Amino acid sequence: MHIQDEKRLLLALSNGNREAFDTLFRNFFPKLSRFLRGMLDDEAAADDLAQDIFVKLWQNRDLFAHIENLDAYLFTAAKNALYNHIKRKAKTDFLPLSNAVEVPSLEQLEEVLSAHDLEVLIDQTIEKMPPKRKTVFNLSRKEGLSNEKIAHYLHISKRTVETHISAALADIRKAIRLFIFFF
DSSP states (O other): OOOOHHHHHHHHHHHHHHHHHHHHHHHHHHEEEEEEEEHHHHHHHHHHHHHHHHHHHHHTGGGGOOOSSHHHHHHHHHHHHHHHHHHHHHHHHHSOOOOTOOOOOOHHHHHHHHHHHHHHHHHHHHHHHOOOHHHHIIIIIIIIHHHHHHHHHHHHHHHHHHHHHHHHHHHHHHHHHHHHHHH
């Protein structure tokens, strides 16, 4: 979509034009939903978050006449929605059920959330790896086997094991850089 078309649609949206909203929704919802699915690995939650963003867009439509870059605005909204979703989910998963246990401070909770988010991200990244790379990486890092033992066990060369581990670590570094960029 051209920037002029986008600005025209945003102006129409700010005036309450439903057709402009529908056009923006059709153009941006799939991209936003795909982004959220990649980060969450949960299609239903990603679609819900994307829909919530568009509901807020409609509810606050009068503010959108002056938006310069809707793509950047929507992805910032997605980042914030994703962070809030993970934070809410972590609270339900990690907060103590008993009043006898001390409730962590906001700072402690943020540390736990960041560590948990990072752990989930790494696990998701490993799950998305090609089967052989995932096997080699798990044998190396989770089972603690040496490269020689992995090569012998899988009937591949030690150099192939090293290549798989290097590629796996590159995948993880890339995911972490993306995580840090958004948070």
